[in-house]
Amino acid sequence: MSNKNHQNTLHVHVRWRPLNESEVAGGQIEQQSTAVNTSSLLSISVNSQSLGNGRPWTSPPAFQAVLEPQADNAYVYESIVAPAIPKILEGESCNFFAYGHSGSGKTHTVIGYDYEEDSKVGLCLAASQRLFDSLNSLRANGRETDDDKCRLGVGFSLFELRKNTAFDLLNGRKQCHIREGADGKTHIRGQTELLDGGRVRVQPLAQRACWTFDSLREELKQSLGQRAVGSSTVHNQSSRTHAVLKLEVVNRRLVEARRAVVERESELVPVGKRATDIAIEEQTRGVMKSAEGAWVANPDYRVNQQRIDEALAEKAIYEARVEAAEQHVSTVLSSNEAGRLGGKMVFVDLAGAEYQAEKGAQNVKQRVKQTPQERQEARQINTDLLALKEVIRAWSADEARIPFRLSPLTMVLREHFVGVAGGTSAMIVTVSPAKSQYAATLNSLKYGSLVGTVSS
Numbered sequence: 444m445s446n447k448n449h450q451n452t453l454h455v456h457v458r459w460r461p462l463n464e465s466e467v468a469g470g471q472i473e474q475q476s477t478a479v480n481t482s483s484l485l486s487i488s489v490n491s492q493s494l495g496n497g498r499p500w501t502s503p504p505a506f507q508a509v510l511e512p513q514a515d516n517a518y519v520y521e522s523i524v525a526p527a528i529p530k531i532l533e534g535e536s537c538n539f540f541a542y543g544h545s546g547s548g549k550t551h552t553v554i555g556y557d558y559e560e561d562s563k564v565g566l567c568l569a570a571s572q573r574l575f576d577s578l579n580s581l582r583a584n585g586r587e588t589d590d591d592k593c594r595l596g597v598g599f600s601l602f603e604l605r606k607n608t609a610f611d612l613l614n615g616r617k618q619c620h621i622r623e624g625a626d627g628k629t630h631i632r633g634q635t636e637l638l639d640g641g642r643v644r645v646q647p648l649a650q651r652a653c654w655t656f657d658s659l660r661e662e663l664k665q666s667l668g669q670r671a672v673g674s675s676t677v678h679n680q681s682s683r684t685h686a687v688l689k690l691e692v693v694n695r696r697l698v699e700a701r702r703a704v705v706e707r708e709s710e711l712v713p714v715g716k717r718a719t720d721i722a723i724e725e726q727t728r729g730v731m732k733s734a735e736g737a738w739v740a741n742p743d744y745r746v747n748q749q750r751i752d753e754a755l756a757e758k759a760i761y762e763a764r765v766e767a768a769e770q771h772v773s774t775v776l777s778s779n780e781a782g783r784l785g786g787k788m789v790f791v792d793l794a795g796a797e798y799q800a801e802k803g804a805q806n807v808k809q810r811v812k813q814t815p816q817e818r819q820e821a822r823q824i825n826t827d828l829l830a831l832k833e834v835i836r837a838w839s840a841d842e843a844r845i846p847f848r849l850s851p852l853t854m855v856l857r858e859h860f861v862g863v864a865g866g867t868s869a870m871i872v873t874v875s876p877a878k879s880q881y882a883a884t885l886n887s888l889k890y891g892s893l894v895g896t897v898s899s
């Protein structure tokens with residue numbers, strides 16, 4: 444076992460969903476979990492002629508818990524997510540991933556299909572409610588301010604990732620570009636607006652700040668209506684994208700400070716362009732072609748260095764304004780005495796993992812015929828999921844170089860692996876108990892056990 448930093452631990456849980464009506468007649472996979480120290484190992488087998496080589500399989504002791512089909516979303520929330528809430532209210536971060544085959548219950552678990560009933564709401568909504576409850580009681584006890592500008596609320600952002608494009612669900616599913624900045628950070632850049640005076644405003648991914656749970660629930664419901672449901676032959680409501688939902692503790696001052704950075708950046712664009720244009724113009728006028736065709740100094744023109752310097756000095760003023768605005772964001776983030784501002788929870792509903800399942804299907808009858816487009820998407824999804832496992836492995840081992848660049852998914856998750864509170868992040872491997880899904884379930888459990896082995 445590596446000499447690992449126990450801050451970086453991601454627990455893996457297995458969640459069996461109930462059989463659906465059409466699966467009942469086909470029968471169920473045999474499964475048994477056994478506790479080994481603080482983990483569990485899971486054995487599965489299937490007794491069926493038609494499944495040919497559906498051999499029994501036993502995992503290593505890689506799972507933190509195995510949740511039975513009767514466990515509802517409220518139970519899953521209490522056992523996996525609720526323990527992280529106090530850390531978030533101290534300004535730390537945590538990540539929750541749902542991994543599994545199409546139709547195994549990832550969306551049911553993370554996002555939920557019911558927004559009202561406590562036992563059915565998804566983990567992200569249950570977490571939002573708990574965050575609001577905690578903030579309300581802190582205010583009632585006089586431990587948090589009621590001042591309008593500093594009053595804490597919860598901001599959320601929501602996007603889908605398909606190949607290397609993000610779609611902002613808070614902004615009409617607008618396409619966003621994923622770029623690595625000079626600072627090594629990944630930026631998701633939305634709409635570009637041309638403003639007066641040559642200003643160019645590049646909007647970041649939208650964040651909706653909410654001050655009550657009811658308003659967050661309403662906003663979330665509306666934005667989830669924009670989710671793409673694809674054409675997967677496995678599960679006709681299948682999402683062929685990864686959905687990433689971020690909750691963050693915010694206040695109005697923070698929202699305004701971030702907006703100011705975008706404004707200052709837009710003001711810098713024309714000034715920076717002017718400085719570049721002046722420099723190019725002066726340099727161009729300062730040279731000429733000789734009779735031999737070589738570039739030589741133009742004796743009739745003296746480069747106006749003062750003009751160049753003045754333009755550069757003006758640019759420096761605007762750069763300093765951007766820096767000051769960024770500095771102000773940091774100041775605001777640290778202005779909450781209890782350090783609650785900026786605490787984050789990230790929920791990732793990973794796209795269906797059927798590519799691996801298809802490869803692992805035991806016989807031709809079980810293989811699902813995919814269209815060429817589905818095959819290409821599935822290959823990208825598979826690359827993303829393998830990259831995620833590699834990132835979790837390197838992050839857990841506290842390696843100096845974590846391979847975030849392996850895929851667009853790991854690039855956009857990079858910032859969420861930094862500053863994560865020890866032991867609060869988790870992966871939930873959702874699996875179907877239907878015999879007909881044995882190959883898919885086996886593949887999901889194998890992936891989950893690999894992640895659980897490298898990250899515990």
Ligand SMILES: Nc1ncnc2c1ncn2[C@@H]1O[C@H](COP(=O)(O)OP(=O)(O)OP(=O)(O)O)[C@@H](O)[C@H]1O
Pocket residue numbers: 459460461512543544545546547548549550551552556675678680681682793794795873
């Ligand atoms: N634990 C559960 N309890 C009750 N119903 C469930 C459970 N898990 C899943 N379901 C139901 O099974 C169906 C498929 O689940 P879901 O859409 O969450 O799958 P998924 O893994 O997100 O699939 P995809 O990757 O194709 O989007 C839904 O109707 C969902 O409500």
